Amino acid sequence: MTYQFDFAVLAPYWLQFLRGCGLTILLASCAIAIGLVIGILTALAKKSSSRPLRLAAEAYIELIRNTPFLVQAFFIFFGLPTLGLSLQPWSAAIVALSLNCGAFAAEVIRGGIDAIPRGQFEAGTALGLARMQIFRYVVLKPALRIIYPALSGQFILALLTTSIVSSISAEELTAIAQSIDTVTFRSFEIYIIATALYLAMSIAFAFLFKAIDRTYFSYPVK
Amino acid sequence: MIRSFGVSEALAILSGIQSTVVLSLIAFIGGGLVGLAVALMRTSDLAPLRRAAGLYIDFFQGTPLLMQLFLVFYGLPVFGLRVNAWVAVTIGLTLHASAFLGEIWRGGIQAVPKGQTEAAIALGLGYTHRMIHVVVPQGARLCMAPTVGFLVQLIKGTSLAAIIGFVELSRSAQIIASTTYKPLLAYGLAAIIYFILCFPLSRLSASFERRFAVKT
Numbered sequence: 001m002t003y004q005f006d007f008a009v010l011a012p013y014w015l016q017f018l019r020g021c022g023l024t025i026l027l028a029s030c031a032i033a034i035g036l037v038i039g040i041l042t043a044l045a046k047k048s049s050s051r052p053l054r055l056a057a058e059a060y061i062e063l064i065r066n067t068p069f070l071v072q073a074f075f076i077f078f079g080l081p082t083l084g085l086s087l088q089p090w091s092a093a094i095v096a097l098s099l100n101c102g103a104f105a106a107e108v109i110r111g112g113i114d115a116i117p118r119g120q121f122e123a124g125t126a127l128g129l130a131r132m133q134i135f136r137y138v139v140l141k142p143a144l145r146i147i148y149p150a151l152s153g154q155f156i157l158a159l160l161t162t163s164i165v166s167s168i169s170a171e172e173l174t175a176i177a178q179s180i181d182t183v184t185f186r187s188f189e190i191y192i193i194a195t196a197l198y199l200a201m202s203i204a205f206a207f208l209f210k211a212i213d214r215t216y217f218s219y220p221v222k
Numbered sequence: 223m224i225r226s227f228g229v230s231e232a233l234a235i236l237s238g239i240q241s242t243v244v245l246s247l248i249a250f251i252g253g254g255l256v257g258l259a260v261a262l263m264r265t266s267d268l269a270p271l272r273r274a275a276g277l278y279i280d281f282f283q284g285t286p287l288l289m290q291l292f293l294v295f296y297g298l299p300v301f302g303l304r305v306n307a308w309v310a311v312t313i314g315l316t317l318h319a320s321a322f323l324g325e326i327w328r329g330g331i332q333a334v335p336k337g338q339t340e341a342a343i344a345l346g347l348g349y350t351h352r353m354i355h356v357v358v359p360q361g362a363r364l365c366m367a368p369t370v371g372f373l374v375q376l377i378k379g380t381s382l383a384a385i386i387g388f389v390e391l392s393r394s395a396q397i398i399a400s401t402t403y404k405p406l407l408a409y410g411l412a413a414i415i416y417f418i419l420c421f422p423l424s425r426l427s428a429s430f431e432r433r434f435a436v437k438t
Contacts, residue, residue, distance in 0.1 A: 003300045066374065066420035067413045068381035070392055075413060078405035156284075163286035167385050174288060187296040195289040202284040 007189050013180050020173030021197055027090075027172055028159040028205075031097035035158060038098060039105025044135075046110050057106070064103035069164050072096050077168040093162075093170035101158040108150045112143035145217045152209035156202050163198065173197060227404040235411050238394035243419070245380045245390060248312050250373055253319020260324025262353070265331045275324065282321030288382050290314050295386050311383040319376055326368045330361035367430035374420045374427070381416075391415060 045057035064072065076099075077092040087095060116139050124134035144151075166175035177194040181187050225231065263275035282290065294314040298305050305313075334357050342352040384393035395412035399405040 002302070062421065062424070063413075063417065066378075066424055067416045068378035068392065070381040070384065071395070071409055071413050071416060074392075074396065074399070074405070075409040078399060079409050080406075082404070082406050160284075160286040163288045164382065164385075166288075174286070188293070188300050191289060191292040191296055195285050195293060198285045198289055199281065206284075 003188075005189060006186060007193075009184050009186055010180065010189055010193065013184075016176050016180060017173070017193060017197060020171075020176035020194075021201060023171055023176075024159070024162050024173040024198075025201060027093060027097060027162045027165065027170075028155075030094050031101045031158050031162070032155045034094070034098035035101025035105050038102025039109050042102060042106035043109035043113060046106065047113055061103045061106050064100055065107070069096070069100050069161055070167065072100060073165060073168050089165075089168055089170040092168055093165035093172075096168075097158060097162060097165065100161065101154065104154045104157070105151060108147050108154060109143070111150070112147035113139055115146050116143055148213055148217050152206070152213070155209065156205050159202055159205055160198065225402050227398070227402045227407050231398050231402055231404075231408075232411060235391070235395050235398050235408060236415070238389065238391035238412075239415060239419075241388070241390035242377065242380050242416075245311065245315065245383065246373070246377045249315035249319045249376055249380070252312070252316035253323050253376070256316060256320035257323030257327060260320055261327035261331060264324060264328040279321045279325050282318055283325070287314075287318055287379050288385060290318050291382055291386055307383070307386060307388040311380075311386065311388050315376065315379065315383075318379065319372070322372050322375070323369065326372060327361070327365055329368075330365035331357055332361075333364050334360045363434045366434055367427050370423055370427040370430060374423045377420055377423075378416065 042057045042060060045053045046061070048054060048057075073093070073096040076096045077087065077089065080087065080092075120138050120142075121134060124138040129138070162172055163174040165172060166178060169175070173194055177190050181190050184190070260275050260278060263271040264279070266272055266275075291311065291314040294317070295307070295310045298310055298313070338356055338360065339352060342356045347356065380390055381392040383390055384396060387393070389397075391412055395408045399408035402408065
């Protein structure tokens with residue numbers, strides 16, 4: 001092999017790589033937080049008694065789940081301005097990521113609600129609880145416990161998906177790696193470092209989700 | 223010069239379907255073959271094999287597909303392989319698919335009750351026969367839904383080939399969007415085509431899930 005690896009050239013850029021990680025984590029956190037809210041609302045809409053609401057939720061979920069994120073991001077960033085709705089790259093990235101994460105989360109959450117036996121709802125009603133109370137105490141908590149592993153998997157996927165927003169010029173780790181590439185031309189080394197950083201971040205996220213699981217969802221069920 | 227968005231522009235985007243479908247199929251078949259090996263290693267009796275397959279799966283599931291494509295795209299020339307974008311993208315997607323299919327199929331193999339394997343051993347069947355005649359046929363049913371579901375992920379994943387300059391559906395939409403200044407139309411059309419490709423598979427996956435669900 002004649003190729004000479006040269007990681008030393010990249011040493012001066014360590015702070016930029018780190019900044020990229022920070023931006024990526026920030027993007028992913030926003031997408032996960034907003035996506036979770038969208039997911040819960042959409043799952044509720046899909047279970048609602050109003051037909052238009054159900055259809056709208058269904059359309060949103062299927063549309064997002066069956067088209068690539070790249071096209072969604074392009075549509076939002078390049079397409080919406082022609083309708084007079086211009087977004088900055090970062091705002092567009094957060095909108096696109098949240099909508100994407102929300103649709104996947106909605107399906108997982110709906111699955112969790114479906115898994116709660118009907119008797120639970122009836123028991124809640126019999127106890128005189130209001131609809132919201134039934135949802136909060138009788139459905140949501142046990143449902144969350146069931147879906148937590150699938151949900152945290154989706155969240156890690158959201159973290160990995162952030163790499164794609166570099167193509168709508170939103171700044172995060174991939175975009176920063178690409179800009180370092182244009183100066184140093186050490187493409188392979190740069191992407192080895194970036195890949196390792198993504199791997200480290202997803203392992204960190206997995207640990208975090210595991211810790212949350214132990215703290216909040218590991219109570220015994222009888 | 224700004225071109226108007228007409229029939230020929232729509233056809234130019236449609237022509238991207240071919241590369242998207244071919245790429246998805248090659249990656250699915252290639253990924254299936256390598257994935258089978260990964261699944262068998264992951265469930266093997268030899269600890270080093272299990273661990274190696276585990277690391278392989280963790281790597282591909284813990285890093286973005288885009289990075290995997292970049293690594294192959296920029297990495298192959300480093301190892302003296304001068305290849306075009308087609309080969310690089312195919313290799314990248316195949317490796318990606320093999321890790322995910324390997325993990326899905328591991329689940330299927332392990333879902334087959336242990337007693338089945340023990341019964342096969344008691345009957346004197348060797349590893350190969352045990353797998354071919356006892357474990358795989360039973361496990362395969364359970365894997366149908368997630369396998370078809372992953373095919374949807376793979377079709378969507380091929381869009382990332384556009385970022386390294388490979389012309390498929392997304393890239394052709396991008397080209398048309400920038401020459402006609404009608405991004406809403408171009409990306410909307412691309413999204414509709416992806417949807418037409420993926421939605422039936424999603425439905426198929428859902429119906430497999432109902433049909434082959436483990437009865438509890």
